[in-house]
Amino acid sequence: xxxxxxxxxxxxxxxxxxxxxxxxxxxxxxxxxxxxxxxxxxxxxxxxxxxxxxxxxxxxxxxxxxxxxxxxxxxxxxxxxxxxxxxxxxxxxxxxxxxxxxxxxxxxxxxxxxxxxxxxxxxxxxxxxxxxxxxxxxxxxxxxxxxxxxxxxxxxxxxxxxxxxxxxxxxxxxxxxxxxxxxxxxxxxxxxxxxxxxxxxxxxxxxxxxxxxxxxxxxxxxxxxxxxx
Amino acid sequence: xxxxxxxxxxxxxxxxxxxxxxxxxxxxxxxxxxxxxxxxxxxxxxxxxxxxxxxxxxxxxxxxxxxxxxxxxxxxxxxxxxxxxxxxxxxxxxxxxxxxxxxxxxxxxxxxxxxxxxxxxxxxxxxxxxxxxxxxxxxxxxxxxxxxxxxxxxxxxxxxxxxxxxxxxxxxxxxxxxxxxxxxxxxxxxxxxxxxxxxxxxxxxxxxxxxxxxxxxxxxxxxxxxxxx
DNA sequence: CGCGTACTTGATATATGTCAAGGCATGTGG
DNA sequence: CCACATGCCTTGACATATATCAAGTACGCG
Numbered sequence: 059x060x061x062x063x064x065x066x067x068x069x070x071x072x073x074x075x076x077x078x079x080x081x082x083x084x085x086x087x088x089x090x091x092x093x094x095x096x097x098x099x100x101x102x103x104x105x106x107x108x109x110x111x112x113x114x115x116x117x118x119x120x121x122x123x124x125x126x127x128x129x130x131x132x133x134x135x136x137x138x139x140x141x142x143x144x145x146x147x148x149x150x151x152x153x154x155x156x157x158x159x160x161x162x163x164x165x166x167x168x169x170x171x172x173x174x175x176x177x178x179x180x181x182x183x184x185x186x187x188x189x190x191x192x193x194x195x196x197x198x199x200x201x202x203x204x205x206x207x208x209x210x211x212x213x214x215x216x217x218x219x220x221x222x223x224x225x226x227x228x229x230x231x232x233x234x235x236x237x238x239x240x241x242x243x244x245x246x247x248x249x250x251x252x253x254x255x256x257x258x259x260x261x262x263x264x265x266x267x268x269x270x271x272x273x274x275x276x277x278x279x280x281x282x283x284x285x286x287x
Numbered sequence: 288x289x290x291x292x293x294x295x296x297x298x299x300x301x302x303x304x305x306x307x308x309x310x311x312x313x314x315x316x317x318x319x320x321x322x323x324x325x326x327x328x329x330x331x332x333x334x335x336x337x338x339x340x341x342x343x344x345x346x347x348x349x350x351x352x353x354x355x356x357x358x359x360x361x362x363x364x365x366x367x368x369x370x371x372x373x374x375x376x377x378x379x380x381x382x383x384x385x386x387x388x389x390x391x392x393x394x395x396x397x398x399x400x401x402x403x404x405x406x407x408x409x410x411x412x413x414x415x416x417x418x419x420x421x422x423x424x425x426x427x428x429x430x431x432x433x434x435x436x437x438x439x440x441x442x443x444x445x446x447x448x449x450x451x452x453x454x455x456x457x458x459x460x461x462x463x464x465x466x467x468x469x470x471x472x473x474x475x476x477x478x479x480x481x482x483x484x485x486x487x488x489x490x491x492x493x494x495x496x497x498x499x500x501x502x503x504x505x506x507x508x509x510x511x512x513x514x515x516x
Numbered sequence: 517c518g519c520g521t522a523c524t525t526g527a528t529a530t531a532t533g534t535c536a537a538g539g540c541a542t543g544t545g546g
Numbered sequence: 547c548c549a550c551a552t553g554c555c556t557t558g559a560c561a562t563a564t565a566t567c568a569a570g571t572a573c574g575c576g
Contacts, residue, residue, distance in 0.1 A: 071468040129435065131516055137438055139431065152424035155571080157431065194423065195381035201430040202368065202386065206358065208437035209366055209476040212564070239523065249565060254524055271523055287360055441532070468555065478533055483556055500541090500555055 080145040081121055081169065088119055088147070089173050089189045093179050096171035101162040102127075107149075109159045114151040116170045120144050123166015124236045127158045128244065140200060141237060143226050147193045150176075164236045192235040208247050214287035215246040216256040220266065220274060221282055232278075235272040260285075309374040317348055317376070317400050318418045322408050325400035330354075336378075336389040336397070343380040345399045349373050352395015353465045356387045357473065367474035369429060370466060372455050376422045379405075393465045437476050443516035444475040445485040448496065449503060450511055460508075466500040489514075 081088070088094040098121065101107060106225055107118065109130060118125075125142040139158050142148045150173065163234045180187040207215055219242065224233050235242075239250040246253065259275070265282050267275040276282060317323040328350065330336060336342075339358060347354075354371040368387050371377045379402065380386055409416040436444055448471065453462050464471075468479040475482065487505070489495045494511050496504040505511060 108395060127516075131435075131439075133516060135438070135516075137435055139434065152420070152427070157428070191381070194427070198381070198423070198427050198430060199386070201434060205368065205430060205434045205437060206360075206366055208434060221378070238521095250523080251525085251566080252564060255564095258524075287362060287364075467553095479555080480534080480557085481532060484532095487556075 063279065074149045081119060086169060088117070088169060088176070089186050091179060091183060091186050093183075094171050094176060096169050099168045099170055101166055101168060103162060104167050105162045107160040107162060107168070108156050110157065111155050113154055114149060114156045115173055116149060117147060117173050117176050118142075118149045118160075118172075119147045119168040121169055123168075124176075125160055125168075126163050126237065126245075127160045127242055129158050135249070136244045138241055139204070141223075141241075141245065150190075150193060150197075163241065179249040188191040212246075212248055212252050212256050213259070213285055215248065216242075216253060216260065217265075217282045217285040218287070219246055220276060221279070221286065224276055224279075231276045232273050233276070235274065239271075315398060317346070317398060317405070318415050320408060320412060320415050322412075323400050323405060325398050327478075328397045328399055330391040330395055330397060332391060332394050334391045336391060337385050339386065339388045341385050342383055343378060343385045344402055345378060346376060346399040346402050346405050347371075347378040347389075348376045348400075350396040350398055352397075353392040354389055354395075354397075355392050355466065355470055355474075356389045358387050365473045366476070367470055368433070370452075370470075370474065379419075379422060379426075392396055392470065409412065438516045441475075441477055441481050441485050442488070442514055445471075445482060445489065446478065446494075446511045446514040449505060450508070450515065453495070453505055453508075460505045462503050462505070464503065 068279075086095050087097050088096060096116075101123065108116075122144055124144070125146075125148065126138050127140045127142065127148060128136050130136050130272075140148070141163070142160075149156060149160065176186075176190070180190045207218055207251050210218070220233070223229075223235065224231075227233055234275060237245075243250045243253045247268045248256075257266070257268060260282075261268050261269050263281070264283070265278045267277055269275060315324050315327050317325060327350065336343075336347065336354060349371050351373055353373070354375075354377065355367050356369045356371065356377060357365050357367045358364050364415070369377070370392070371389075376388065378385060405415075405419070409419050436447055439447070449462070452458075452462060452464065453460075456462055465476075468482050472479045472482045477485075486495070489511075490497050492504075492510070494507045496506055498504065
């Protein structure tokens, strides 16, 4: 069954779900605003895009590929705070510095726009201002949902992750994951072993199928949704 | 729209830690702006302030007492998303509806300002716009820190909670908690038993003292900070 | 084809949850 | 003023989900 955006949309959510506004991959402007032309930056797999506490001079949009943002705890644990998929805008901070690090999950292309330019344009252009607002609203909602995720059981977290990815990738039933089990584990606050076992278990219950380790077929979305908690 | 005032704020200068800007308890204006006069609402212990999905017509500021915002998962689990202490502004949503419920933890007083009025004023008043910006930035930071908390061990979560409370209550070393163990547990994603045992354990290690169940003396803050993860 | 990385699976450990009982305040009515 | 009820917290014994440690296996890439 096809996953519609509506399924997980929060009531009262802001218009303009950001991730639906895919950029034309050949265009180098953000939000369809000619004044927001930016540089296109190709990134290799695992390349660092920015580090925590570095000056946040640019705002980024994923044109292709995918990105993880994360924090490292002082004992070395890594918390992946978000996966950024094509269309997503990220790196827009309130302060002058990034509050997390960002790396490319796979080879891809990013659009870079100077933060100062974006903010200046937003002042005069209601459409851009609106989009900017939507980016921040989405960010807050995302963060709150992530907190909610982390109090759930392993099965609930993994099920929620799969549904989230299916929706954001606009996949019908087969999703191609660009990230490793370690990335997923660090996003869900679990270990790779638990993620792996949970997927195996979901496959055993016929909720999903695993034709390849990074290709996942959602066989029974409503069962997954029930598992979501 | 709000975005105008918001972007009018100097980029890179968030400043204004909201919770530090305690309102004068006798004044019924928000952000020290005369146009933002509002109603003062007394609330009883455990009184509902608003419910999830209800229209977000008002923005609230705690004058005295404290408030918990929370979500209920479909199976009945409760996730406390935040404690709101004197000075904190909450209930300002991006969409038209509240994304969580709010209840008074103890008897207290709230300042209510119509959301539409606040947003309208913010358009023309840079100072108010700046404050609003700061409220949202604080909210996002808070949510991200909460996610970070939830991947840690019980000891780390409890230690972090105590330090957070000490700081936000501007307490020197003795903090008076207004919330029950159940509230704390639901905030930290633990059970009351685990919270209780962890406090006992911290007392055993002389990191804290427990003269009463809701009075906690921080005996060794640097040890607590180390435990924080 | 072979190597290295990533993934899965198994055995065991452990942190936290669950269930159950008891203690300790606080307030209320006799 | 005492007896008792009530809510909140602590403590104990035990259960269990997830982490950890340790092999194996498959896959992708040279």
